[in-house]
Amino acid sequence: GRQAPSAQPVDYPKALQSLAEGGTRMVCTGRTHTDRICRFKWLCYSSEAEEFLFFHGNASVMLPNLGPRRFQPALLDLSSVEDHNAQYFNFLELPAAALRSLPRPVFLPDVALIANRFNPDNLMHVFHDDLLPLFYTLRQFPGLARGARLVFMEGWPEGAHYDALYQLLSPKPPLVRAQLKALGRLLCFPRAVVGLSKTTTWYQYGFVQPQGPKANILVSGQEIRRFARFVVDKLNASQAPAGRPLGEEYILVFSRTQNRLILNEAELLLALAREFQMKTVTVSLEDHAFADVVRLVSNASMLVSMHGAQLVTALFLPRGATLVELFPYAVNPDHYTPYKTLATLPGMDLGYVAWRNTAPENTVTHPTRPWDEGGIAHLDPAEQARILQSREVPQHLCCRNPEWLFRIYQDTKVDIPSLIQTIRRVVKGRPGPRKQQKEKQAVSLYPGKVREARCRAAVQGASEARLTVSWQVPWNLKFLKVREVRYEVWLQEQGENSYVPYMLALRNHTFTENIKPSTTYLVWVRCIFNKLLLGPFADVLVCRT
Numbered sequence: 001g002r003q004a005p006s007a008q009p010v011d012y013p014k015a016l017q018s019l020a021e022g023g024t025r026m027v028c029t030g031r032t033h034t035d036r037i038c039r040f041k042w043l044c045y046s047s048e049a050e051e052f053l054f055f056h057g058n059a060s061v062m063l064p065n066l067g068p069r070r071f072q073p074a075l076l077d078l079s080s081v082e083d084h085n086a087q088y089f090n091f092l093e094l095p096a097a098a099l100r101s102l103p104r105p106v107f108l109p110d111v112a113l114i115a116n117r118f119n120p121d122n123l124m125h126v127f128h129d130d131l132l133p134l135f136y137t138l139r140q141f142p143g144l145a146r147g148a149r150l151v152f153m154e155g156w157p158e159g160a161h162y163d164a165l166y167q168l169l170s171p172k173p174p175l176v177r178a179q180l181k182a183l184g185r186l187l188c189f190p191r192a193v194v195g196l197s198k199t200t201t202w203y204q205y206g207f208v209q210p211q212g213p214k215a216n217i218l219v220s221g222q223e224i225r226r227f228a229r230f231v232v233d234k235l236n237a238s239q240a241p242a243g244r245p246l247g248e249e250y251i252l253v254f255s256r257t258q259n260r261l262i263l264n265e266a267e268l269l270l271a272l273a274r275e276f277q278m279k280t281v282t283v284s285l286e287d288h289a290f291a292d293v294v295r296l297v298s299n300a301s302m303l304v305s306m307h308g309a310q311l312v313t314a315l316f317l318p319r320g321a322t323l324v325e326l327f328p329y330a331v332n333p334d335h336y337t338p339y340k341t342l343a344t345l346p347g348m349d350l351g352y353v354a355w356r357n358t359a360p361e362n363t364v365t366h367p368t369r370p371w372d373e374g375g376i377a378h379l380d381p382a383e384q385a386r387i388l389q390s391r392e393v394p395q396h397l398c399c400r401n402p403e404w405l406f407r408i409y410q411d412t413k414v415d416i417p418s419l420i421q422t423i424r425r426v427v428k429g430r431p432g433p434r435k436q437q438k439e440k441q442a443v444s445l446y447p448g449k450v451r452e453a454r455c456r457a458a459v460q461g462a463s464e465a466r467l468t469v470s471w472q473v474p475w476n477l478k479f480l481k482v483r484e485v486r487y488e489v490w491l492q493e494q495g496e497n498s499y500v501p502y503m504l505a506l507r508n509h510t511f512t513e514n515i516k517p518s519t520t521y522l523v524w525v526r527c528i529f530n531k532l533l534l535g536p537f538a539d540v541l542v543c544r545t
């Protein structure tokens with residue numbers, strides 16, 4: 001048996017015995033295939049059959065044990081893109097005794113994280129679907145972040161971003177599927193985690209409904225920025241860009257050089273410099289190493305670019321900066337919001353501006369290009385004529401809508417006054433990092449429960465009663481600087497469906513209106529910081545007048 005190179009070689013006879021007698025073990029988290037991640041001992045892969053293998057031995061465990069539901073439609077999603085039918089994971093089952101008739105297993109010594117990249121040639125997909133989910137999946141399971149071997153099973157070659165980006169996540173170089181063949185015919189992972197966390201993704205690409213922000217976003221700027229800092233450190237990109245003094249302010253124009261061009265880029269640069277009294281700098285993926293791109297973006301006051309995958313680098317912008325996204329003619333910015341959603345995640349603290357070309361004379365179309373670069377010459381003439389006359393691409397599903405591709409691959413002469421006016425609606429003074437932003441970040445913590453809530457009833461005569469409710473501040477208030485502390489009290493007469501809410505500034509209150517004698521009231525109290533940060537309700541008080 002050949003071994004993959006490693007610091008900790010596998011004790012071959014012991015490993016083989018453990019696999020051949022004990023078999024494969026699997027325990028998973030998650031209730032459905034779309035939120036499941038599985039941990040394995042002795043998961044194997046046949047590079048001939050291109051199948052993962054589960055060997056049943058005397059210590060085998062398969063949790064969840066789904067029976068045939070394992071194929072309805074799959075055990076789990078290998079990529080972070082939800083329920084995509086080309087990204088499913090399953091395994092073939094064999095009795096451990098079958099090992100005797102199979103090639104000698106090769107053991108991979110490192111703990112493996114096995115997943116699919118979704119589209120490793122497109123930078124938005126690289127960050128959103130792969131790097132962020134990988135980064136946080138590595139941090140979800142003990143021992144992975146330090147030394148996991150990433151194994152990419154989608155079948156693509158290493159790709160353009162392998163060296164600069166995928167390599168950063170782990171000290172060990174990732175393996176792609178084609179490399180597994182060279183390691184051996186039967187590979188076995190002593191320890192492996194299979195699947196990717198979807199907790200950090202914020203966008204769905206429109207496979208079942210038109211694209212848009214995910215319905216239930218679970219990530220904030222804090223986690224995005226923690227990841228961004230990791231990448232900046234790994235790329236050694238934290239210093240000022242080469243040839244620029246630290247702290248110098250500038251506007252960055254991110255240009256595309258192949259397609260979806262800004263036709264009057266020089267004019268745009270001059271106009272931005274004049275309007276904001278700032279230097280302007282250009283960057284492109286073609287002309288800059290990725291570390292230089294990150295260095296330039298992470299020190300910019302404003303980032304201006306055509307809609308496109310390069311804008312995922314907005315996650316490196318400093319707090320307080322503004323993202324300005326340009327859209328070609330007939331493309332509605334509200335229908336394509338991956339970068340807007342990113343920029344406006346709570347805690348990203350970025351400004352966002354969308355500008356759209358509304359002047360048909362300022363667009364340059366490319367009807368004769370190949371279909372995947374927006375060409376429409378292959379369509380029937382009536383359909384071509386309809387597309388040419390349309391003033392807005394109707395909403396559509398991913399990924400081959402010809403009208404969408406035609407419009408999104410147009411080049412644009414940017415109408416400078418209209419763009420400046422649009423930016424000025426959002427950016428009043430000088431763009432860029434502001435001190436104020438830091439304070440805002442410090443107080444967005446939620447209150448705890450109010451403590452020692454009590455109520456006291458007082459009856460006056462046959463028809464009048466009063467209810468005095470008091471409580472103490474939440475325990476965490478003493479550690480925080482909070483601009484405004486308020487209390488919300490809900491009063492409900494027992495047996496009634498409705499309640500009356502009150503917003504109070506003090507820690508006690510005597511209610512007299514609508515309070516009746518010989519009645520039971522349910523009282524809920526919660527604390528609210530700065531109008532928006534709603535704490536939990538304390539245990540309900542039951543008060544009898």
Ligand code: UDP
Pocket residue numbers: 121122123124255256257258259260285286307308309310
């Ligand atoms: N790309 C680029 N320059 C160009 C055109 C594309 O760097 O002139 C990059 C782009 O950032 C992305 C990849 O090439 O990472 C694929 O671009 P495409 O237009 O297919 O996708 P989109 O940017 O619309 O997501």
